[in-house]
Amino acid sequence: MARFEPRRSGGGFGSFLFWTAVAGGAALLFAAAFFYSAVTRPGPSTQETAFVVERGANGASIASALQEQNLVTDALLFRIANRIYSNGEPLQAGEYSIPAGASVKQIVEMISGGDALQHAITFPEGITIDGVMRILEESDVLTGEMPEAPPEGSILPDTYHVQRGMTRAALLQQMREAHDRAVEEIWARRAENLPISTPEEFVTLASIVERETGIASERPLVAAVFVNRLRRPMRLETDPTIIYGVCKVHPNRCRDGRLVDAQGNRRTIRASEIALDTGYNTYRIDGLPPTPISNPGRAALEATANPADSRALFFVADGTGGHIFAETLDEHNRNVARWRVIERERLAAERAGR
Known part of the structure; x- marks a missing residue:
């Protein structure tokens, strides 16, 4: 008389792989949730703080400076967050007003987006070139060597909003270009x-x-x-x-x-x-x-x-x-x-x- 025996399943190893994948996925989800919580929770700073990113600074040095100033608790966490949340944009030089309790994610988005403080520098109407050059030289916001003085009457007086670290030569060029545009526009509609x-x-x-x-x-x-x-x-x-x-x-x-x-x-x-x-x-x-x-x-x-x-x-x-x-x-x-x-x-x- 033939004996009936239950057929053994051949899926033992497959089950192992399945449950391993499930466990790995759960671990990844847990790690992602933990990381997201870490970068979005309020930071350690208790007051609004001015933070300066120097021109040419790399991500590692910026992260270290943020940690030293107690704006983030972990420089490595900031560097990882920067790769994820900067949308491929480099961290931009400038002076940033970091709010009290700003999260790592907020700081990354602020610096990669170039949301830097703007400083007003006013050149009064009727100023001479000597006066212009004196303002450029005495500014503690601008950087770089003093450019050569341009001809009298070649800049447009106005209040210019600049980021800390802008060069004196760059601002002077901006004022000259503003002058050229204004003169061309107004001269074109002059009275006969x-x-x-x-x-x-x-x-x-x-x-x-x-x-x-x-x-x-x-x-x-x-x-x-x-x-x-x-x-x-x-x-x-x-x-x-x-x-x-x-x-x-x-x-x-x-x-x-x-x-x-x-x-x-x-x-x-x-x-x-x-x-x-x-x-x-x-x-x-x-x-x-x-x-x-x-x-x-x-x-x-x-x-x-x-x-x-x-x-x-x-x-x-x-x-x-x-x-x-x-x-x-x-x-x-x-x-x-x-x-x-x-x-x-x-x-x-x-x-x-x-």
Whole structure:
């Protein structure tokens, strides 16, 4: 009689492999969950911290610096997270404001995304190139050697937002490119029949308009006065050209484009300086000076390209910070007389208050 025996399964080794794979997968899932928890949990820092990534720094040195500053607990963890969460982007130089308790993942994404602090550096409208170079040199945000000074009137004054570590040469180039774009754009839509024929003359005239008034609403009128004088032709006879020429000839008498006395205090023009022929003094020369006398801002460029519709040929201070304009010399002389009365009254009040 035949004996029936149950057939043995041949899947013993296969079962082993299956369960091994299951265990391995579970381990991987556990490791992934553990890693994700490690890189997303709040970091050790208890306050917002400025962290600087120097140009050329590699991932290892950045990770070590973060650990040294107690922004991450494990430099190796940061390096692994960087490979996973940086989306292939390199860690970027700059100054970063790391929030209190920032996770490793947050810090990786911040630095690889270049989300660095922006520092404002302001170059006032009407600043001279000497003033520009002084600001570049004295900045503790910028790096690198001082570049060669560019020509007067070749940068666009503005507030520029830069990252710590930007080079001085790079910012200067950015300002020059901004100037070139602005001049090209505004010159292309200038009024017809202006008595200037080149962008260079345009910038020179705008630089005078810029230095004559800081009141935005007056710039088109000031520009109109000079355009009207050039058309006649009359000499421009503008004080800022005297000052600029004196500063070129006697730099010890000036600071940042302003006349100063021996103690460094701002002062007015001397009679001898009005008579000084510097090549820029428009009381002594016809037409425009040979170069700009400052770096005009966008508003002065706009006003010069499209001056006010006015027949005024003269203007003088009105005692309120602005100017009063006149079409005739007689009217102008009356305005000047009023201004001198105001000056005398102010001087008497100052003396009385001493």
